[in-house]
Amino acid sequence: MKVKVPKTLLTEHVALLERVIPTRSSNPLFTYLGLALTPDALVLFGTNGEVDLEVRLELPTEGEGRFLVPAQPFFQLVKSLPGDQVELDFGAELSLSSGSFSTRLSLAPDEGYPELFFPSLEGPAEPYPLQTLLPVEELLKALSHVRYAASNEEYRAIFRGVQLEFSEGGLRSVASDGYRLALYRLAKPQPFAKKVVVPARSVDEMVRVLKGMGEGEVALALGPGVLGLATSGSQGAAATGKGQLRMAVRLMEGEFPDYERVIPKEFPLKAAFDVEAFREALRRVSVLSDRQNHRVDLLFEEGRVLLSAEGDYGKGQEEVPVRLEGLPLAVAYNARYLLEALSPLSGQAVLLLSGPTSPSLVRPGEAAEGYQAVVVPLRV
Amino acid sequence: MKVKVPKTLLTEHVALLERVIPTRSSNPLFTYLGLALTPDALVLFGTNGEVDLEVRLELPTEGEGRFLVPAQPFFQLVKSLPGDQVELDFGAELSLSSGSFSTRLSLAPDEGYPELFFPSLEGPAEPYPLQTLLPVEELLKALSHVRYAASNEEYRAIFRGVQLEFSEGGLRSVASDGYRLALYRLAKPQPFAKKVVVPARSVDEMVRVLKGMGEGEVALALGPGVLGLATSGSQGAAATGKGQLRMAVRLMEGEFPDYERVIPKEFPLKAAFDVEAFREALRRVSVLSDRQNHRVDLLFEEGRVLLSAEGDYGKGQEEVPVRLEGLPLAVAYNARYLLEALSPLSGQAVLLLSGPTSPSLVRPGEAAEGYQAVVVPLRV
Numbered sequence: 001m002k003v004k005v006p007k008t009l010l011t012e013h014v015a016l017l018e019r020v021i022p023t024r025s026s027n028p029l030f031t032y033l034g035l036a037l038t039p040d041a042l043v044l045f046g047t048n049g050e051v052d053l054e055v056r057l058e059l060p061t062e063g064e065g066r067f068l069v070p071a072q073p074f075f076q077l078v079k080s081l082p083g084d085q086v087e088l089d090f091g092a093e094l095s096l097s098s099g100s101f102s103t104r105l106s107l108a109p110d111e112g113y114p115e116l117f118f119p120s121l122e123g124p125a126e127p128y129p130l131q132t133l134l135p136v137e138e139l140l141k142a143l144s145h146v147r148y149a150a151s152n153e154e155y156r157a158i159f160r161g162v163q164l165e166f167s168e169g170g171l172r173s174v175a176s177d178g179y180r181l182a183l184y185r186l187a188k189p190q191p192f193a194k195k196v197v198v199p200a201r202s203v204d205e206m207v208r209v210l211k212g213m214g215e216g217e218v219a220l221a222l223g224p225g226v227l228g229l230a231t232s233g234s235q236g237a238a239a240t241g242k243g244q245l246r247m248a249v250r251l252m253e254g255e256f257p258d259y260e261r262v263i264p265k266e267f268p269l270k271a272a273f274d275v276e277a278f279r280e281a282l283r284r285v286s287v288l289s290d291r292q293n294h295r296v297d298l299l300f301e302e303g304r305v306l307l308s309a310e311g312d313y314g315k316g317q318e319e320v321p322v323r324l325e326g327l328p329l330a331v332a333y334n335a336r337y338l339l340e341a342l343s344p345l346s347g348q349a350v351l352l353l354s355g356p357t358s359p360s361l362v363r364p365g366e367a368a369e370g371y372q373a374v375v376v377p378l379r380v
Numbered sequence: 381m382k383v384k385v386p387k388t389l390l391t392e393h394v395a396l397l398e399r400v401i402p403t404r405s406s407n408p409l410f411t412y413l414g415l416a417l418t419p420d421a422l423v424l425f426g427t428n429g430e431v432d433l434e435v436r437l438e439l440p441t442e443g444e445g446r447f448l449v450p451a452q453p454f455f456q457l458v459k460s461l462p463g464d465q466v467e468l469d470f471g472a473e474l475s476l477s478s479g480s481f482s483t484r485l486s487l488a489p490d491e492g493y494p495e496l497f498f499p500s501l502e503g504p505a506e507p508y509p510l511q512t513l514l515p516v517e518e519l520l521k522a523l524s525h526v527r528y529a530a531s532n533e534e535y536r537a538i539f540r541g542v543q544l545e546f547s548e549g550g551l552r553s554v555a556s557d558g559y560r561l562a563l564y565r566l567a568k569p570q571p572f573a574k575k576v577v578v579p580a581r582s583v584d585e586m587v588r589v590l591k592g593m594g595e596g597e598v599a600l601a602l603g604p605g606v607l608g609l610a611t612s613g614s615q616g617a618a619a620t621g622k623g624q625l626r627m628a629v630r631l632m633e634g635e636f637p638d639y640e641r642v643i644p645k646e647f648p649l650k651a652a653f654d655v656e657a658f659r660e661a662l663r664r665v666s667v668l669s670d671r672q673n674h675r676v677d678l679l680f681e682e683g684r685v686l687l688s689a690e691g692d693y694g695k696g697q698e699e700v701p702v703r704l705e706g707l708p709l710a711v712a713y714n715a716r717y718l719l720e721a722l723s724p725l726s727g728q729a730v731l732l733l734s735g736p737t738s739p740s741l742v743r744p745g746e747a748a749e750g751y752q753a754v755v756v757p758l759r760v
Contacts, residue, residue, distance in 0.1 A: 043492030073693040076667045080660060082698075093694060101664050280460060284481050287456045313453040314473060316483030318462075 001090040003042045007078075007098065010086055011042060013055040013243050014078050016209060021071045022044040029113050032068035033075075037061045037090065045116060046071065049250075051205045052116040056244040062145075068108040069094055077103065088323030118246035119221035119228035124335075128221035128228050129193045132166065136218045140210045142173040142184045143203050145344040150200040151177035154316045161252045164227075166190040174256060175200070180337050181259055181374040195255045198227055201251040209247055225251050263374055264354035264361060268349045269298055269326035272365060275349035278305075278359035279342050281318040285309045286335035288316035295378050296335040301328050309335070332378040338362075339360045341373035351356075381443030381470040383422045383724060387458075387478065390466055391433040393424060394458050394622035395583050396589060400433045401426040401451045409493050412448040413455075417441045417470065425496060425668055426451065429630075431585045436624040448488040449474055457483065462526035489619045499601035499608035508601035508608050510572045512546065516598050516611075521555040522564045523583050525724040525751045529582040531557035541577035541632045544607075546570040550749075555580070560717050561754040575635045578607055582629040589627055605631050615760040618693060643754055644741060649706035651680055655729035658685075661698040661721050665689045666715035668696035675758050676715040680733075681708050689715070711736045712758040718742075721753035 017033060025031055029051065034045035039119030042061060045054040062240025078086070093104040117127055124131040143162065151159035156178060165172040171186040198206070206229065210218065211263055213231050221228040229247040287294050289309035299306040302324060308317040331353060341362040342349060364372040396512035397413060405411055407429065422441060425434040449468055459468070463479030473484045497507055497701065504511040523542065531539035536558060545552040551566040578586070590598065593611050601608040609627040664675050669689035679686040682704060688697035711733060721742040722729060728745025742753040 006501065073667050077664060077696075080664050081450045082660065083666070100700075101661065101696065101698040103694060105666055105668075105694040106692075126546075281481065284457060284460050284462075288483055289451045312486075313450050314483060314485040316457075316481065318481040320480075 001037050001061075001065050003037060003059055003061045005042060005057065005059060005086045005088065007081055007084055007086050009241055009243070011078055012212075012241070013057065014075060016055060016212060016245070016340055017044055017046045017071075018075045019208060020051050020205060022048045023072060024079045025211060026147055031071055032108055032113070033071040034064045034066070034068055034110070034113070035088070035090075035094075037064050039064065047114060047116060050116070050199065051123075051202050051211070051250075053205075054116065054118055054246045054249040056246075058243075063090070065090055066110055067094065067241060067370055068090060068110050068113060069105050070108070074105065079300060088128070096279070102246070113302050114171045116248065117223070117226075117228075118248055119219055119223075119230045121219055121230050121232060124221065126133060127223040127226075130166075130194065130219050130222040132171075132190050132192070134171070134188070134220055135184075136210055136213050137214055138186050138188070139220065140207060141371075143210070144207050145184045146173050146182035147200060147203055147207070148177040148343060149175040149177060149182035149373070150203075153177065158252060158254050161199050161338070162203045163195060163197045165195045167193045167223075174259065176256065179376065180341065181262060182341070182371070183263075183373070184371050185369045187369050191269065192222075194222060196222060196227060197252040197255060198249055199252055209245060213245065213355060222315055224369050227251055244285055262350070262359055264359045265352055266270045267326070267346070267352040267361070269300060269324065269329050269353040270304060271322045271324055271353070272348060273305070273320060273322040273351075274343055275345045275347060278320050278322075279339065281307055281320045282335055282339060282342075285316045285318050286339070289335055291377060294335040295332050296338070297330065297332045299328075299330050300324060315337065326353075328351055329356060331360070333360075333375060334378060337375050341375045344371055381417050381441075381445050383417060383439055383441045383468050385422060385437065385439060385466045385468065387461055387464055387466050389437060389621055389623070392592075392621070393437065394455060396435060396605055396625070397424055397426045398451075398455045399588060399664065400428055400431050402428045403452060405429070409448070409488070411451055412488055412493070412494070414446070414448055415468070415470075415474075416446045417444050419444065422468070427494060427496060430579065431582050431630075432498070432628040433585075433589070434496065434498055435528040436622075443470070445470055447474065447492055448490050448493060449485050450488070452539055453485065460590070463564060463589060471698045482664050486723070496628065497606070497608075498628055499599055499603075499610045501599055501610050504601065507603040507606075510546075510574065510602040512570050512572070512600050513597050514549075514551070514566075514568070514600055516593050516596055518566050518568070518591055519600065519742065520587060521751075522551060522566055522592070524585075525564045526553050526555040526562035527580060527583055527587070528720045528723060529555040529557060529560055529562035529753070530583075532558065538577060538632060538634050538636060541579050542583045543575060543577045544635045545575045547573045549743055554639065556636065556639060560721065561642065562751070563643075563750050563753070564719070565749045568692075572574070572602075574602060576602060576607060577632040577635060578629055581630055585626065586629065589603050589625060601713050605633075607631055623631055642739055644732070644739045645669075647706070647732040647741070649680060649704065649709050649733040651685065651702045651704055651731045651733070652728060653685070653700060653702040653731075655722055655725045655727060658702075658729070659719065660701050661687055662715055662719060662722075663699045665698055666719070668693055669715055673758060674715045676718070677710065677712045679708075679710050680704060701721045709736060711735060711740070713755060714758060717755050721755045724751055749753060 036043040044055045081098035086098045089095040119128040133228040163174045173184045220229040285307045296309045352361040416423040422437045461478035466478045469475040499508040541555045553564045599610040665687045670691040676689045732741040
């Protein structure tokens with residue numbers, strides 16, 4: 001049972017599995033990398049119990065089989081092999097050779113290794129009865145724009161995930177820690193209605209895998225307690241350098257409490273500004289802010305906002321040009337929350353104030369759909 | 381009391397002090413950055429009790445004084461100032477302004493702040509009666525080539541430092557952890573004879589500061605329990621972008637036990653090889669080595685060395701071309717020690733074997749002086 005793989009193809013795809021497969025685990029089998037030979041592909045797979053990942057490299061093979069190899073030495077070796085090609089020969093052991101280097105790695109029996117279920121690209125199929133197709137780029141934005149707002153606290157565990165809401169109206173992602181909220185709306189109608197919550201750490205893995213996919217579409221599928229991803233990949237991995245990726249992540253139980261009521265609807269003041277300049281100024285002024293509440297005061301006036309902060313070290317201030325619609329207003333925020341709310345934005349941003357102590361909204365300059373964030377002012 | 385500083389000049393030199401000044405300390409004054417105005421310079425200084433550092437920027441100034449400012453907010457602010465120039469105005473507080481940003485930082489009285497003594501560039505002067513001039517590059521090599529061999533163990537604390545030996549014969553640096561030894565010899569005669577031991581962590585700071593100095597010479601001076609450094613810097617810091625740096629590091633008490641006897645003198649086998657190729661192969665093969673002793677076996681034969689290792693994961697082997705002088709020999713090393721001994725080298729390297737169980741020497745391909753390392757084989 002043999003296969004020959006270009007070294008760069010192997011290293012690039014192995015790097016994705018290296019993120020998922022743990023160095024140590026209460027289940028020692030999770031520290032192994034799965035390798036399967038099918039008639040037309042080398043399949044690499046792994047899991048940490050929360051996230052399962054499979055990479056399929058279409059290549060000419062000899063023989064069929066399914067093997068487990070200790071992941072850590074395999075990862076280390078693959079990175080530094082001397083040849084352009086890697087030959088894998090499976091028997092009682094795995095013989096790996098590349099250039100002048102050769103090794104025999106012990107293989108473990110795959111008894112007890114969990115069966116991993118991934119969605120099919122052909123359409124909904126058991127155990128994934130619900131399925132939708134999305135542009136990779138849009139799903140990536142929906143996840144990465146809101147991720148920062150998820151909670152790190154044990155308290156109200158559901159907030160440690162990102163909620164994905166599928167409906168006729170489109171796809172929405174939401175994250176909150178109870179103090180602020182981030183949303184991303186994609187207006188593309190979805191073929192089913194469902195709310196699921198993905199653990200924030202698994203969202204990080206999804207983002208990492210999606211980033212490696214480039215453009216194209218991704219199938220997103222739901223099964224009982226599990227969310228699956230599948231990319232189309234390419235025919236002939238050796239020629240294109242792209243394998244087919246499939247992923248499954250365990251979902252959290254429950255869903256977010258109703259958050260619509262905290263999103264303000266009316267805004268006596270609207271301020272538009274260049275987000276880079278505003279963010280830089282906010283970051284500088286916040287250095288002087290109180291180290292407990294990171295308070296920065298914003299005084300909105302005709303054509304400018306004056307940022308100021310005062311703490312144990314002294315005080316600082318800076319002004320930034322803004323375009324105001326509405327009446328001048330003084331308001332204060334926790335600088336860290338405001339900086340994080342602005343973090344996914346570039347170019348023009350808009351801050352919509354519902355009042356000096358009621359929630360404010362952060363949005364990109366143009367879009368009505370897409371990203372928005374709710375930040376609550378500090379009491380003055 | 382005022383000074384105007386180009387932003388890049390300030391940020392580059394402040395970065396050196398940021399490494400030294402601690403975020404927290406049992407002596408809270410150490411968390412402050414010192415700023416002094418002299419008639420022709422802005423002087424920045426700081427200490428962590430082990431390492432003192434002073435940066436002198438020759439600039440037009442108004443007034444004279446010595447101030448302490450909280451270092452952390454100062455460091456954070458300086459990095460992100462919006463203007464090209466920074467104006468510092470010292471009064472009851474420090475007013476700092478740059479572009480549209482301005483701040484007032486509280487100043488602390490400098491009572492109780494330790495007086496820092498640095499060598500003079502003019503020549504030996506109290507409290508530094510001994511002084512020598514060295515090329516920056518050579519001192520940098522002497523320190524950085526041997527640093528890795530210093531011990532991290534509490535046991536035999538003297539080995540947690542690097543010994544510098546000044547004599548008529550030249551300058552020598554030595555580090556050891558009792559299991560291996562690294563040496564660097566510089567044949568330039570020194571104007572005094574003395575052995576001192578610098579804590580390895582302070583060596584790291586010296587290396588960092590020396591790296592920023594580029595070419596030229598550095599004065600190295602000894603006082604009671606202290607080693608000092610001074611660079612010539614440049615006239616007119618604003619034009620040249622270079623300040624004058626001075627540094628003082630506390631020395632350790634005592635000196636190394638006699639190590640000459642462990643350096644082998646006769647070698648039945650000499651192997652020369654390309655160090656990159658050898659190192660890569662050694663690194664790959666060592667992935668398979670026993671995780672306790674990292675043993676890699678080396679079989680030297682005519683024209684090649686066969687590296688092999690075997691551990692829980694399996695076994696691996698690779699051969700590398702070598703030029704042998706002497707009889708074929710089998711020997712085994714801890715791969716980590718051998719890799720570290722080779723780490724300062726590039727191009728051609730030589731391994732000199734005194735026998736299969738007695739100490740070996742690692743050297744660069746050509747030089748008789750310069751770097752050498754002693755590595756002891758594992759018992760076969």
